[in-house]
Amino acid sequence: MTDTCPNCLERDIEPALERRRGQTTRDGYQCPHCRQQWVVMRHQPSYLTASESEGEQIA
Template sequence: MKDNCPTCLERDVAPAVSRRRGQRTRDGYQCPRCGQQWITDRITTAYPADQDAA
């Protein structure tokens, strides 16, 4: 799942690393524009399956 940079608002940043554990997905991102790094932790069942392909 892509995300937006919290610092410079660069859109559609793809995760650099993803891990799944049970119903949770943790994605690590690094913005190609400003270098900001961040992590998201999501409950997989809360997102439609077709969003993973986006």
């Protein structure tokens, strides 16, 4: 999942590092433009697709 730099607002930055633990994903980013670094934690059930939320299991 791409993100926007909180410092210079550069868009579509890919994560440099991703770690998963249970239902939580942590993505580490570094802006190629200004070198700002940040971490985003996401709770995976909050990002279900429409088919997953309707009860369909995706393996």
